[in-house]
Amino acid sequence: MKTKAVVLGANYYIGLSIMRCLGVHGIPTVAIDYSKKGTYGFYSKYCSEFLVGPNCKKDPEGLLDFLVEYGKKQEHKPVLFPSADGYVEFMDKYLPILSKYYLVTQTEKGLYTKVMDKGELHSLAKKHGVLVPETVHIDEENFKEKVEEIIKFPCLVKPTDSPAFVSKFRRKLFKVYNIKELEEAIEKATSANLEVIVQRIIPGFDDHMYTFDAYLNQDAKVTHWITCQKYRQFPVNFGASVYTGQKYVPELYDIGGKFLEDIGYKGFAEIEFKKDATTGKYYLIEINTRTTNLNSLLFKAGINMPYIAYRELTGKPLEPYAITYDTNLVFWYAYEDLFAIRDYLKTGQLKLMDIIRSFNKPKAYAIWDWKDPKPAFAFLGNKFGSLFRKMFKFNR
Template sequence: MKNKAVVLGANYYIGLSIIRCLAIHNIPVVAIDYSKKGTYGFHSKYLSEKLIGPDCKKDPQGLLSFLVDYGKKQEKPPVLLPTADGYAEFIDRYLHTLRKYYLINQTEQGLFTKVINKETLHSLAREHNILVPETIYVDEEDFEIKVKENIKFPCLVKPTNSPEFVSHFRKKLFKVYNMEELKDAIRRSKDANLEVIVQRIIPGFDDHMYTFDAYLNQDSKVSHWMTCQKLRQFPINYGASVYTIQKHVPELYKIGGKFLEDIGFKGFAEIEFKKDADTGKFYMIEINARTTNLNSLLYKAGINMPYLAYSELTGQLPEAYAIEKDTNIAFWYAYEDFLAIKDYRKSNQLKLGEILKTFNRPKAYAIWDIKDPKPAFAFLGNKTKRAFNKFFGQ
């Protein structure tokens, strides 16, 4: 009997992509979410079990008890895979307890949280001589003078904990153009009990955003990797990827691979970089310590990251491999890309011709899979229902 894979979160396409990546290898996959509502990953034909458990944010102790009880009933310890920062932080918080019943890549408690949190990540990056955007903390002495002289306007007000900020404000950050707007953004964040930092904007359009996606084995050595380039994101300029291409950038391996190895990271990680349009230097923006939006692209390009984790934790890691050429494959989240295109056009940031020529590529779809179509239909049904209720005021 094979070890099961337990996927935490199925209400977004990241969880769906993990389910598919594992099930094609005949691995029994269990999806756990806190609600059936809108959880279109539950409709995948590849699922062996779908379970409703406590919310990791509202009732972490409840979820811990739920997972411990489930783990105790299994003949072999399942592999535990998070799909969002909240789940990664939950695993990090209860790592020692969870490792008694589950197989988990990371062995150092606190490291997931350290790289997810912007403040501690930047401290780590500076220790290892990695460029990060110039940052000022809101309680620093001479704060206003430092902002005017070192950061300059416009600038960004960013959370140290992104999931909580996005949950509250429905956006990843505030872009402010003067001191009055800056103070207002800080006040709003404090009122919500959210810590924020102020950062310089690294010059460059959205296509100056890149990712280094890697798997590190239990010796904290990069075994598999590839790099990608964003072309469009939503919300535009400071959002999540909606159209991204695989693009080989060797320099990112030299920067990102060494950093992850030096800090002792294990398992999958994605480092997001921005290339300074003026200097050509790469600045580290953030790290995702769990499977990301681009998982279907990584798989189609030739690296099945969830399967690597499962294989290593239950037996043997496949031979090292990297995508060291341009495959021309694009990740596409069509629903939000159309919303992004509308905003890019409205703000005159992209011409229609520039947009159309990007579509002439093989696609790795966020949700659609002809072999597993039900999740896409469930997703469309959810959107249609919401639009209907909004239109008729229900």
Template sequence: METKHKAVVLGNNYYIGLSIIRSLGKHGIPVAVLDYQEEGAYARHSKYVTEKLIGPHYSKEPDKLKDFLISYAKNQDHKPVLYPTADPYVLFIDKYLDELKEFFLINQTEQGFWSDLIDKDKLYVLAQHHGILVPKTIQIKNRPDIVQEVEQELGYPCIIKPSDSSSFVSTFRKKLFKVTNRKELEEGLKKTEEAGIEVVVQQLVQGFDDHMYTFDAYLDQNSKVTHWLTAQKERQYPINFGASVYIKQKYVPELHEIGAPFLEAIGYKGFAEIEFKKDEQTGDYYLIEINVRTTNFNQMLTELGFNMPLLAYRELTGQEIGQNSLKETTDLAFHYMYEDLHASRAYLKSGQLSWKNILKTYTEKRVGSIWAMNDPKPGLYYIGGLADKIRNRLIKR
């Protein structure tokens, strides 16, 4: 395989970045990693990293980061392939896409496309236009009778959900507010207004966390699905409205029937993950969101033969990628143990799961998020970072 182009991975302080590094590095691809600080960036200690860069902050100094990246790319013999590891980096690339794509190889070619899909309001309008079910949503702008409208059209429980998840999470340390009565609705709307964060009030599709499913696909530069598989969540953190901490590959053909035509119709390119929730009463699948960056359980996909970062590298550097789909259930799971411990405690406290439900999953076939015997340094640095946090908390007490 041709490996003369470098891969540049933006963001090294989370296991998604680590997974991308390993997915590429194992195939001899030179991997340069970039973050705005060394502290906490445990992924950059992987043996597969060939170059470590420190650059400006993506939100504090975005113009400088753009110039830094372009300057770096100009000094390379071949255009590097650029990989974002989190939504803030996706939004950064999207903002400067027209400039960056002159010097980097990037899946998406239309500026603003990624941002529109991350924006839940725009995504839902787009999905409805293509006949995809989405949760019923009420905009709160210029609606003085919003509380009455919610009670009449949605009822309780419902959710207060941000248009921009990253700013909401950084402010409130959760993805949304679940509200079960008028008081909670009014308090939630007041908090978001005071924080200056745009939100909507949305229908809560009924069903436990195992009613959450994903359609994971790669689309080539002609916007055709070439690779795909599906999965089912079992536990997430924060519970009920968070990221997967225990998820299994499960074949659900209905998700392909819904997701593939939609992604092709909107002109998607590269890796996409559509999250669906199955209504426990009707059995209908509702589109919840689209992740336009590498999924957090990328390591599981790679183990199953769907190395999405490698597919992007090969296609963007002019190499054949073929086609593949997984039309059977393997039950291979992805497990992020650290956050799952917090999630499990919350599930037990709320009575949603029992110890028996949780412990049996520890005997199942699963792929971890960070630790690897053949690449131990990231795991050791991660454990060291946790130890420092615990020590600092004890000192403060």
């Protein structure tokens, strides 16, 4: 019997893409989520088994017990995949216990959480000679003067703990234009017991955002990698990829690969960089420690990250490989891209003809798959149902 893969989270397309990447190789995939409602990943033909368990944020101990009990019943240790930041933090916290019953890529407890924390990440990056945006901490002496002299307005008020901030404010950061707005943003965050830093905005439009996506083996060596360039994101300017193309940028391997190896990283990582429009230098913005939003693009381009991890952890590692040319492929999350396009046009950042021309590329879709259509129909059903309920409530 083949070793199972357990995917934590199936109510978003990242978990769905993990199941597809493994299911095409005949690997039994088990999807676990805290609710069946709206969880369209459960409808995938590649989902061998789905389970409803405790919420990792509301009841982490309950989820731990749930996973331990499931793991005990398996003939072989399943490979455990987190599909969201909350699951990464959960796995990091309980790594010593989970490792007894599951195969996981990272062996150093706390490392994933450390690189997810903006303050910790910036310290690590500086230590290893990697550029990061100029930053001021709000507890520094002469804090406001430093913001005005070093950071300058407009600037960003960013959380050190992104998942908690996004959960609270439904956005990744605050963009502020003066001292008054800065004070208000800090007050909002501190009132919610969230730590924030103030950061310079690196000049350049959204297409100056790049990613270095890599897999590092159990010796903390890069074995597989690919680079991409964002075209559009949502929310615009400071959001997640909704239209992103594969683009070969060897400098990102030179910077990102060395950094990840130097800190002893294992498993999948996606480093987001921004290229300074003035100097051409690349600045490290953040690291995603779970499977990326762009996973369907990586797969279509020829690098199946979940399968690479599965093969290594089950003792049959794949040969190293990198995409060192331009494939012209793009990732497209059509639903959120519609909102992004609306906002780009409204703010005059893009012209309609430029957007129309951009669609003339082969695509890797976030949700849609001809061979596995049910999740897309379930997703659309959820959205239409939500819209209908809002309209019905409004008309009443």
